[in-house]
Amino acid sequence: MHRFGAASVFLAGLAAGQSCGTLPATISFSGNAIKLPDPFTFLNGSKVTTEAEWRCRREEISAIIQRYELGPMPAAPEVKASVSGTRLSITVTANGKTLTMTPTIRLPSSGQGPFPALIALGGASIPVPASVALITYNNEEIAATDPRGKGKYFDLYGTSSTTGGLVAWAWGASRIVDALEQLGPETTKIDAKRVAITGCSRNGKGAMVAGAFDNRIRLTIPQEGGSGAMGCWRIVGEMKRNGTKTEDAAQIVNGDQWFATEFSKYVKALDKLPHDHHMLAAMIAPRPFLVIENSGIDYLGPISSYGCATAARMVYEALGATDTMGFSQVAHGSSHCQLPSNQNADVAAFFNRFLLGQNAVDTKIWKPDAKLSLDLKRYVDWTAPKLV
Ligand SMILES: *[C@@H]1O[C@H](CO)[C@@H](O)[C@H](O)[C@H]1NC(C)=O
Numbered sequence: 001m002h003r004f005g006a007a008s009v010f011l012a013g014l015a016a017g018q019s020c021g022t023l024p025a026t027i028s029f030s031g032n033a034i035k036l037p038d039p040f041t042f043l044n045g046s047k048v049t050t051e052a053e054w055r056c057r058r059e060e061i062s063a064i065i066q067r068y069e070l071g072p073m074p075a076a077p078e079v080k081a082s083v084s085g086t087r088l089s090i091t092v093t094a095n096g097k098t099l100t101m102t103p104t105i106r107l108p109s110s111g112q113g114p115f116p117a118l119i120a121l122g123g124a125s126i127p128v129p130a131s132v133a134l135i136t137y138n139n140e141e142i143a144a145t146d147p148r149g150k151g152k153y154f155d156l157y158g159t160s161s162t163t164g165g166l167v168a169w170a171w172g173a174s175r176i177v178d179a180l181e182q183l184g185p186e187t188t189k190i191d192a193k194r195v196a197i198t199g200c201s202r203n204g205k206g207a208m209v210a211g212a213f214d215n216r217i218r219l220t221i222p223q224e225g226g227s228g229a230m231g232c233w234r235i236v237g238e239m240k241r242n243g244t245k246t247e248d249a250a251q252i253v254n255g256d257q258w259f260a261t262e263f264s265k266y267v268k269a270l271d272k273l274p275h276d277h278h279m280l281a282a283m284i285a286p287r288p289f290l291v292i293e294n295s296g297i298d299y300l301g302p303i304s305s306y307g308c309a310t311a312a313r314m315v316y317e318a319l320g321a322t323d324t325m326g327f328s329q330v331a332h333g334s335s336h337c338q339l340p341s342n343q344n345a346d347v348a349a350f351f352n353r354f355l356l357g358q359n360a361v362d363t364k365i366w367k368p369d370a371k372l373s374l375d376l377k378r379y380v381d382w383t384a385p386k387l388v
Pocket residue numbers: 020021022042044045046056
């Protein structure tokens with residue numbers, strides 16, 4: 001039986017008083033350009049066999065991903081929030097500098113609350129249940145896709161910060177959760193313990209990073225994020241090499257400032273990368289996670305998302321959470337970010353069970369595009385332990 005009930009302790013990250021080793025100053029990882037690194041082996045070669053070790057490995061994975069790909073996530077800053085009508089006003093102070101974010105809130109039209117809420121980077125392009133509040137946030141204002149260093153985040157942390165846009169966007173989402181916690185349901189009518197996050201395309205990448213870095217986010221729904229979200233760099237790299245028109249790591253770092261400057265060193269040396277995106281997903285585990293993909297667009301790397309999600313699911317299984325991760329992939333051509341109606345029920349199931357408390361709803365959703373054939377052994381040469 002799955003242990004999701006008990007595994008909810010994972011929501012808080014490390015156990016009380018637990019400490020883990022820190023990353024060494026230099027790492028020389030030598031892996032493989034196609035095989036995904038084993039999420040259950042520490043950098044020092046030790047195997048993860050217990051839940052306590054997994055919590056440390058998750059910290060290690062977080063540190064690796066920040067160092068190699070996304071850039072450092074700053075410590076939680078000071079936040080002061082207020083709400084006026086449909087606007088939240090969030091003033092953040094760090095390094096003696098201050099910024100204000102003003103996301104909009106749309107409350108359900110009936111009922112008293114407290115309501116669960118969906119935070120949408122840019123805007124929601126999935127159906128939002130009538131009883132869920134929608135908080136929309138302008139993430140491009142926090143960090144511009146281009147040029148690097150433009151946006152409110154960099155006013156606070158310095159225009160020479162090497163952090164990429166995805167971390168800045170995730171940082172912004174976390175400040176919204178800070179504000180909801182600080183104001184409380186009396187003021188916001190929102191229950192800060194039932195918060196989901198979504199975004200599509202580049203904002204799907206941002207939503208996944210936000211879910212990975214903030215344990216308070218209960219449900220993460222990246223939509224059509226492709227490479228940079230549920231796609232693995234190694235798998236999409238192979239697609240590119242064998243002639244598919246898709247977006248691989250070498251291409252994605254040109255023009256779009258979503259990643260740390262450091263990542264450019266590895267886009268053509270993927271064997272040196274101690275992680276891949278199955279491990280970004282592993283940071284979300286065992287919290288509820290629904291991946292929405294569109295296999296009608298080669299650019300999104302359909303087999304890469306499918307293979308990478310399948311590897312990530314092995315982590316969910318190891319944590320005893322087999323039905324908190326879902327994968328829904330439909331080919332609908334060029335209508336990017338327009339959810340086809342045959343994915344509506346998948347989205348609704350995750351909201352109903354994990355935000356609206358309908359515990360009996362079936363969330364065993366694993367629907368890759370049936371036209372794709374996945375040879376998992378090509379990418380995965382490790383097995384998932386039964387954690388004790
Ligand atoms: C490897 O690193 C982990 C995490 O820091 C630690 O718990 C473990 O004891 C280390 N193993 C060895 C053999 O040093």
